[in-house]
Amino acid sequence: MITPTLPAGPAGPPEVSVPAPVTAPAALPAAVPGAGQAWWRNAVIYQVYVRSFQDSDGDGIGDLAGVRERLGYLRRLGVDGVWLNPFYVSPQHDHGYDIADHCAVDPVYGDLAEFDALVQECRLLGLKLVVDTVPNHCSSQHPWFRAALAAGPGSPERARFHFADGRGPGGSLPPNNWRAMFGGPAWSRVTESDGRQGQWYLHLFTPEQPDLNWRHPAVAEEFDRVLRFWLDRGVDGFRIDVAAGLFKHPELPDSPDPDADERTRDSVNPLAWNQPEVHAVWRAWRAVCEEYTAKDGRDRLLVGEASVPTPAEQAKYVRPDELHQAFFFHLLHAPWDLDHFRTVIAGALEDIAATGSTVTWVLNNHDQVRTVTRFAGGDPVLGPARAAAAALLMLALPGAAYLYQGEELGLPEVTDLPDELITDPIFHRTRSRVGIRDGCRIPLPWSGGRPPFGFSPEGATAQPWLPQPEHFAAHTAERVLADTGSFWHLYRDALQLRRSLPQFGEAAVRWLESPPGVLAFARGEGFVCAVNFGDGPAPAPVAAAPLLASGPCPPGVLPAATAAWWIHRP
Ligand code: BGC
Numbered sequence: 313m314i315t316p317t318l319p320a321g322p323a324g325p326p327e328v329s330v331p332a333p334v335t336a337p338a339a340l341p342a343a344v345p346g347a348g349q350a351w352w353r354n355a356v357i358y359q360v361y362v363r364s365f366q367d368s369d370g371d372g373i374g375d376l377a378g379v380r381e382r383l384g385y386l387r388r389l390g391v392d393g394v395w396l397n398p399f400y401v402s403p404q405h406d407h408g409y410d411i412a413d414h415c416a417v418d419p420v421y422g423d424l425a426e427f428d429a430l431v432q433e434c435r436l437l438g439l440k441l442v443v444d445t446v447p448n449h450c451s452s453q454h455p456w457f458r459a460a461l462a463a464g465p466g467s468p469e470r471a472r473f474h475f476a477d478g479r480g481p482g483g484s485l486p487p488n489n490w491r492a493m494f495g496g497p498a499w500s501r502v503t504e505s506d507g508r509q510g511q512w513y514l515h516l517f518t519p520e521q522p523d524l525n526w527r528h529p530a531v532a533e534e535f536d537r538v539l540r541f542w543l544d545r546g547v548d549g550f551r552i553d554v555a556a557g558l559f560k561h562p563e564l565p566d567s568p569d570p571d572a573d574e575r576t577r578d579s580v581n582p583l584a585w586n587q588p589e590v591h592a593v594w595r596a597w598r599a600v601c602e603e604y605t606a607k608d609g610r611d612r613l614l615v616g617e618a619s620v621p622t623p624a625e626q627a628k629y630v631r632p633d634e635l636h637q638a639f640f641f642h643l644l645h646a647p648w649d650l651d652h653f654r655t656v657i658a659g660a661l662e663d664i665a666a667t668g669s670t671v672t673w674v675l676n677n678h679d680q681v682r683t684v685t686r687f688a689g690g691d692p693v694l695g696p697a698r699a700a701a702a703a704l705l706m707l708a709l710p711g712a713a714y715l716y717q718g719e720e721l722g723l724p725e726v727t728d729l730p731d732e733l734i735t736d737p738i739f740h741r742t743r744s745r746v747g748i749r750d751g752c753r754i755p756l757p758w759s760g761g762r763p764p765f766g767f768s769p770e771g772a773t774a775q776p777w778l779p780q781p782e783h784f785a786a787h788t789a790e791r792v793l794a795d796t797g798s799f800w801h802l803y804r805d806a807l808q809l810r811r812s813l814p815q816f817g818e819a820a821v822r823w824l825e826s827p828p829g830v831l832a833f834a835r836g837e838g839f840v841c842a843v844n845f846g847d848g849p850a851p852a853p854v855a856a857a858p859l860l861a862s863g864p865c866p867p868g869v870l871p872a873a874t875a876a877w878w879i880h881r882p
Contacts, residue, residue, distance in 0.1 A: 351440060351613075352637060352670075354712060355713075356712070357393045357440070357712065358715050359678065359714055360396050361374075362399050362408075364777075365717055365756055370769050370774065372774030374767070376422035383434065384437070391807065393440030394434065394442065396443050398446060399422070400418060405521070406517060406520070409517070411451055414445075440549070447524070447531075449522055451521065460473055464505060470511070472530055474525050478512050483510075487499060488565060489570040493516055498515060499515070514560070516554075523557075526590075526593065532593065535597075552617060557579065558587075560583065561584070567584070578619055579619045586620050594629065595634055598614060601614060622663075623664060626663070648845065670711035671712070682719065683698070684696050686699075700802055701873055703803065705831070707803075709821065719803075720800050720804075721789060722799035723757075726778075728781075734748060734750050754781075755776040760788065765780055765784055806877075814836060815838070821833045821834075826842060830844050831843045838882070839879060841875065842870055843874070843875040850872075853870070855867060
């Protein structure tokens with residue numbers, strides 16, 4: 313368990329009028345053992361959005377063979393493993409989060425033989441492989457849902473979903489007032505086999521993603537089979553979609569704040585999310601993982617997307633017999649603000665680490681505006697500087713970190729896609745660009761000066777599935793690898809230091825006194841990280857030249873929008 317030294321006050325570091333030189337703490341906390349030293353505790357995992365990573369066959373869509381081609385690149389970057397977004401058979405209404413067959417690869421991404429080859433190659437390169445799993449809902453094309461439609465009201469086939477009669481005259485109104493996360497009511501009405509308008513079914517996302525009824529034993533049995541299928545093929549773990557979902561209030565009553573989910577695009581309806589029954593599922597899944605570990609000694613990982621209101625609530629998901637980890641999304645939503653960063657980091661260290669798990673930090677993923685754009689505040693120079701500083705901060709913290717493909721290239725969000733090219737169901741259901749996700753899912757630029765920038769092979773027959781802007785030329789892997797001042801080198805150097813410095817591992821964070829606008833902390837013997845959130849230069853907390861900095865950083869000075877790491881020699 314990590315025992316952080318927390319700030320004395322409720323939020324924000326103590327502000328000192330004269331910037332005090334840092335006295336690196338004399339007493340060193342011993343490395344605190346957690347639940348063993350499983351690989352995932354402090355791992356850096358690279359998220360591959362398969363569709364946009366590398367197209368190997370020229371159809372304009374990334375695929376598993378493309379991922380395999382680029383594993384060497386990821387090894388060079390220095391990550392510990394890879395998480396693949398869903399590549400299963402799917403009509404792609406939500407790009408794979410609408411699964412029609414959980415145990416088969418969608419032909420657009422490859423096949424099981426290709427998946428097996430990927431597993432082998434990851435093993436050879438020493439990379440862990442984590443796959444996505446989506447237990448809250450499936451595709452409306454899933455055989456269970458098709459059977460449910462065909463079988464009619466009251467059938468055992470319908471019992472695996474949430475079917476209900478409507479309210480009002482002729483049952484023409486949804487069974488309750490819940491709204492879907494991606495817009496519109498959380499219920500859709502079916503046409504029964506006799507052609508009449510019939511029952512309604514629940515979907516917390518799109519109508520093409522019917523929610524499964526986890527109170528039905530067949531659902532748990534099916535997911536037990538799915539987990540074992542992929543574990544038998546050699547995966548190291550699962551990222552669990554919508555891990556605070558699954559169970560709904562048994563009576564499906566009206567919500568007191570029906571628009572909350574749609575308004576916040578977060579799982580906040582207390583009747584639809586975070587029901588206590590869900591924890592038994594995670595205990596069962598953990599037992600399956602332990603069973604495999606007992607057989608071959610390899611630690612497996614369950615990392616949950618558990619969006620719940622507070623870190624304290626999230627901590628329940630990572631109790632020792634439940635999920636190993638849960639994404640800590642508060643940095644993903646944080647503005648560029650010192651107090652905000654410090655408060656959420658301190659909260660995470662306190663609440664999550666107290667469970668024996670480690671915090672799972674995230675700054676970017678396939679659902680959010682990229683940090684280069686998010687932190688810019690409209691300033692194209694500040695955005696990259698702040699994004700690089702935030703990355704160096706995240707990578708200095710104890711716990712695991714997830715990197716989203718392209719953040720090591722310094723990619724900005726693409727915000728000017730024409731309406732007709734937008735594929736995100738959020739846009740099509742809300743007719744609003746708020747929260748749409750195509751802009752962070754643009755196919756990666758690898759090389760060359762023009763689209764497809766090596767994303768598709770020479771002679772490809774199709775354009776990339778989303779257009780790459782010309783300015784991606786400045787961000788190709790080829791370019792950033794050749795530029796030692798690039799994001800890529802910053803990430804690579806940070807990852808190397810994380811692996812090799814003895815201060816990393818489980819050493820706790822100790823907040824340091826720092827000048828206004830600067831967040832600073834120490835870990836282990838003499839490691840210091842500081843970030844200048846302010847608008848002007850600040851005195852550096854350590855006089856010596858930094859070990860690594862997110863931008864130009866002369867000795868003794870910490871420029872604005874810059875983070876740096878030092879080893880402080882007393
Ligand atoms: C995934 C999204 C997906 C949604 C529905 C999420 O939280 O990250 O990309 O659209 O679940 O499955």
